[in-house]
Amino acid sequence: MEPSRTETPVDQPPGAEAAWNHVKGLLCRLSVEIPIQHFNVRQLLDLAPGAILDTHYEEGSHVPVIVNGQLIARGEFDVVEEALAIRLTELVS
DSSP states (O other), X not given: OOOOXXXXXXXXXXXXXXXXXXXXXXXOOEEEOOOXXXXXXXXXXXXXXXXXXXXXXXXXXXXXXXXXXXXXXXXXXXXXXXXXXXXXXXXXX
C-alpha cells in the first residue's frame, strides 16, 4: 500500500522546501504502538494463531504513531476501502 500524502499546506519559511529535497527519498520506519498493560512472558509463550489480545483501548482511542523511535503523532484506527488505516488526530511538537 502506497503511503498517503497530506494535502494540507504547512506554513514554512521561504526556501525551506528546497532545503529538504535531498533527504525526502530516505526511508523511515513508521510504526503504531498499541500498549498492552500487564502483558507477561507466560502470555507471550501462550501466543498462537487466532489468539486475541485485549488492548483495553476503546473505539476512537488515540494510539501513538512513531517514526524511527520518536513519537511524532497520535491517531485513531479507521477503515479505508476495507484496509485498516490510521487517521492522524494530533501532531506532537
